[in-house]
Amino acid sequence: MSALAETAAGPLLAVEDLSVRFDTDDGSVHAVDRLSFELGAGEVLAVVGESGCGKSVSFMSLLRLLPETAVVTGRAQFGGTDLLAAPLSRLRRIRGREIAFVFQEPMTSLNPSFTIGNQVGEVLRRHLGLSRAEARRRTIELLDLVRIPAPERRVREYPHQLSGGMRQRVMIAMALACDPKILIADEPTTALDVTIQAGILDLMRDIRERLGTSIVLITHNLGVVADLADRVIVMYAGRKAEEAPVHDLFARPQHPYTIGLLGAVPRPGAGAQRLREIPGRVPSLAELPAACAFAPRCPRADDLTRSQVPELREVAPGHRVACFHPGPEADA
């Protein structure tokens, strides 16, 4: 929460009008459409949405990790640098060192033929120029930081000797190797069992508190969001549908899609209370309409919704929603 004071000094990362388009043989696919957001120092920002909503692509585009078929426009200010315009040499110094990524699949993100020590050490030697011995020592410290038991022994082991939860801890250790300002975690717990997931969430909370790292949590799991996030962005079909502080979003969702999403998951304790269904399907991004993308599935849709793209408007401090008819469910 010490983050709040620093946020006043200006955001750590400010993204404005980010659009990502893929030109394919079958025409253009609009993966992200004019996305703007800010990330404060020490803040945990959750980006929520279903597959294909553009949540992962947005953040990969910021570090220019997308293939060349991607056309990325917009601005992304990070400490005086526009990530989208900076030369690649500058970007290489930011990737991994100042902004680090943790991916979903701990099973496939590690190279099976190198030891854990080798792989974490490589990051340290390459980015920070540490010697072999220094890198080994720092690796053990990092494994200890992410609470891997017996790190002196683990550095000599290969990925297959570690469980999924332990591998994800190694990935987080690698991401933290250079003490980054921002950690982008893309579905960090999705491939893990619930009892292991809880440990990873505790670890990320701990990292934020001890190191002050800002965390972007990309996920579809609302339970994970409720656990860790300070602020939430809900994305739908490449656009931001709603953005709010976490308590506000869960207590007073305004966008019918957010309301639908919150009602669609069975809740512990709710028993057999019928789940809310969102009719229809997530639209194809190739045919993204010049209208509200959620309109075909929305109970509040009308002529206005079907003919114009709703702009974001503020309904409460920090709570923005892109809907012509926002409001709690009773209005529906």
Place this chain on the structure above:
Amino acid sequence: MSAVEATLEVVDLVKHFPVRGVGARQVVHAVDGVSFSIAPGELLGLVGESGSGKSTVANCVLRLLEPTSGSLKLKGREIAHLSRREMRPLRRELHMVFQDPYSSLDPRMSCGQIVAEPLAVQRLLPRREIDRKVDELFDQVGLRAELRHRYPHELSGGQRQRVGLARALSVSPTLLVADEPVSALDVSVQASILNLLRDLQEELGFSCLFITHDLATVEYLCDRVAVMYLGKIVELAATAELFAAPKHPYTQALLSAAAVPDPEVQRSRTRVVLEGDIPSPIDPPSGCRFRTRCPLEPRSAPASHETEPPLLDVGGGHHVACHLVAAGEAPTVADTAAAAS
């Protein structure tokens, strides 16, 4: 429940897999003595984390695998060691829905053919009537009739899972085995499939073995729940009872670890984080299999190291396999978590 003949009765089911290519002869103890029954029209949830053996149980029940030992009775008939040929007529009693609607439907068949196939194989209806039945099934699972002529790749995940469900229900099975049927789907689509499954069950009255790792789904859908850990059932009870008063330390940990989609609730809960990982099923711990990760192990030792706790009825059909519970204690792992922090 004993008055009515159970749809499925599983007694002491064991499935071991030999490990190849290792010097010493080793076996994976995937399922190690599991017993439960499913009454007509009952939905039983089988919950566990990866490696607990829940899918192996499903595959044995479906007789996609032959059990190493134990008994499987489908409507009173022993099926544990029937041959493929002997199983064939029973296939109409027993059908399945798989996790991945992308790989479980034949890409070279139209959706109509996929749904019609079990009817044709079982010769349940003349050809002309099959057509009508398929229309009826499409309607029942909420698919437009014109999708009959489409191929699986043209459908969304939710639609494909509906095709899988229509196929499974085509032969009016007595028992439906559903192995993680919604975990590959988007959240907004999961709800509609779960609602559909519940509606169809009420309408058609089949029994269901529902395999999942997600406790909230079980609470939503099932009448009773069995919790598995490392090849054993550790707790089995009516859903409301299990969620209100979980007795086994593992069940308690599992319930406390599941993240609740409500920040007020989630952030005020005491969470029990289990130490270590699930042990290897090649060499499971002696005595109680959960003892290596159990926060209450100091209290249950040495009994938990020496003997395996039997699954005992502690009243009202609530079964627990724990030495502490058997000794009349009411173990709560939340206390140890609070004390430790």
